[in-house]
Amino acid sequence: MSDYNDDFDVFDSYTGEIPPDEDLTVSELMLGSVDEFVREQLMPDYMRVVGPRYQRRWAADWWRYPEAVSRLDALWRSWESARHDPTAMSSWWRVDVDHHIPVLMSSEGPFANSEDRNEPGQPLPYTAPPPSMFPDLRA
Numbered sequence: 001m002s003d004y005n006d007d008f009d010v011f012d013s014y015t016g017e018i019p020p021d022e023d024l025t026v027s028e029l030m031l032g033s034v035d036e037f038v039r040e041q042l043m044p045d046y047m048r049v050v051g052p053r054y055q056r057r058w059a060a061d062w063w064r065y066p067e068a069v070s071r072l073d074a075l076w077r078s079w080e081s082a083r084h085d086p087t088a089m090s091s092w093w094r095v096d097v098d099h100h101i102p103v104l105m106s107s108e109g110p111f112a113n114s115e116d117r118n119e120p121g122q123p124l125p126y127t128a129p130p131p132s133m134f135p136d137l138r139a
Contacts, residue, residue: 029080032136034069035129037076038062043123046101050124051117056105059114060125063133067110071100 031037050058062068075096082092103109116125 026137028084029138030083031076031080032138033134034073034076035063035134036136037079038072039126041079042072042075043126046097047121047123048105049118049120050105052115054117055107057107057109057111057114058105058116058118058124059111060116060127061129062111063129065110068104071104075100 031040048056048058050056059065059068062072078092078096082088082096104111106112118125
């Protein structure tokens with residue numbers, strides 16, 4: 001059974017818009033969506049063994065879990081901001097990643113019931129979201 005809440009429609013709730021008070025403009029984005037961030041930045045850089053027999057959990061269809069979408073979106077946006085200042089990357093790892101990822105991957109987190117797994121040295125499992133779910137904001 002998935003922890004996905006069918007009452008929460010991610011398609012309607014995720015607008016992909018940067019709030020007006022956001023420091024970054026769309027033209028400054030390196031990655032155009034949270035999905036691109038997960039594929040291109042998080043998965044290659046954060047390789048941990050996950051699965052039911054391990055302490056860490058991950059769901060290949062992470063985009064079906066509202067909490068995961070929110071936390072990963074926050075990580076993407078904070079990464080976009082931090083990448084402009086090389087000294088800020090250390091803080092991004094320590095403050096942002098080291099806080100959100102353990103919560104997501106916890107055996108009590110949103111992916112607690114996930115059966116997805118990988119092997120040492122492999123990236124996190126990944127299933128592409130529907131094409132229109134996370135539009136490229138740079139387009």
